[in-house]
Amino acid sequence: MPPFPIRRYLTPLIHVLVWGLFALSLVLLNPVLGRFSIPPQFWIKQALVFGLWVAAFYLTAYVSVPRLLLRGHVGWFVATILLTTAAVMLLAQLTESWLNLQQLMDQQFRGGGFRAGRGSLRPRRFDMIGLLTTLLVLGISTSIAAVQKWQTDTQRRQELEQQKIHSELSLLKAQINPHFFFNTLNNIYALTVVDAAAARQAIHTLSRMMRYVLYETTADTTLLSKELAFVQDYVTLMKLRLTERVRVELEWPEPVRDVPIAPMLLLPYVENAFKHGVSATLPSRILVAVRQPDSATLELEVRNTRFPASATSLDEGSGIGLANTQRRLELLYPGRYSLRVEEATPEGEFRVFLTLHVV
CATH class of the missing domain: 3.30.565.10 (Histidine kinase-like ATPase, C-terminal domain)
Incomplete structure (x- = not known):
């Protein structure tokens, strides 16, 4: 029986584990989850935003970086990153409106006895944390793609x-x-x-x-x-x-x-x-x-x-x-x-x- 090709599946397994840890950290780092009744619409929105981050990550790593940044089109690459960020934030906002999440969270907010200004899951007009997280995901994607390209080029030069x-x-x-x-x-x-x-x-x-x-x-x-x-x-x-x-x-x-x-x-x-x-x-x-x-x-x-x-x-x-x-x-x-x-x-x-x- 041939040995199990572990190296073939090692990279996909690492990606799955990293994204799993990232999703778990988003849940565990929220300080009010244990004190607040969360409507299911909130998790739907969070799952969609998480999917958008995953899509933006691989879009940047396999399309934007190879076809723009590594070919010297820095201006177009920056514009693409900004458009990707804007698209993620816009889709998140549209999803929030479609699920009527703002009204539901206001009701939970008032029913839970939280005063304005204190930490809560109440949606905001501008999600600064979501913006920073999106930029972080795109930055990590760009760094990984650039390092992998450098390693591939180095190996190819050695082979040549x-x-x-x-x-x-x-x-x-x-x-x-x-x-x-x-x-x-x-x-x-x-x-x-x-x-x-x-x-x-x-x-x-x-x-x-x-x-x-x-x-x-x-x-x-x-x-x-x-x-x-x-x-x-x-x-x-x-x-x-x-x-x-x-x-x-x-x-x-x-x-x-x-x-x-x-x-x-x-x-x-x-x-x-x-x-x-x-x-x-x-x-x-x-x-x-x-x-x-x-x-x-x-x-x-x-x-x-x-x-x-x-x-x-x-x-x-x-x-x-x-x-x-x-x-x-x-x-x-x-x-x-x-x-x-x-x-x-x-x-x-x-x-x-x-x-x-x-x-």
């Missing part, structure tokens, strides 16, 4: 912001992945010319990496161990093309403490080092170090030799990976990351240091 973030992340992933595979396929194409066995091994490594991209990057996070294995496969694939002039150093935490991390977040920094930090003619060095000072912090340090602009790099590319990764950091880890880039260290290296608070 989340959708925008997810759309941007999907676009960034789509940009990073083809960029990476474009470079990798170029590497394998060059490798088939000089070493077919190494090319087969490279294809096997690439297939393992493609499996990671297809099945792991669809989720928001992956395990750090899987991300590091993916980076290591990339480095292994790139080293197949390197000469002895290039020294590649990897530092991994031992053991790796698995924490959730956004997939394909570390690769662009490593890819950038191989793209710009390797020369075909000059000695070069690449360092990729991943550290875990504690279970909630991840550090990535990437160093590569910095060559003059005229030097020939190992790969050519658009360089969109780093820019997209910076944007992903802003979206996924706002206020929880630190990125420092040193374009020229004293050792003649390009250095990237990323600190990520993953938990």
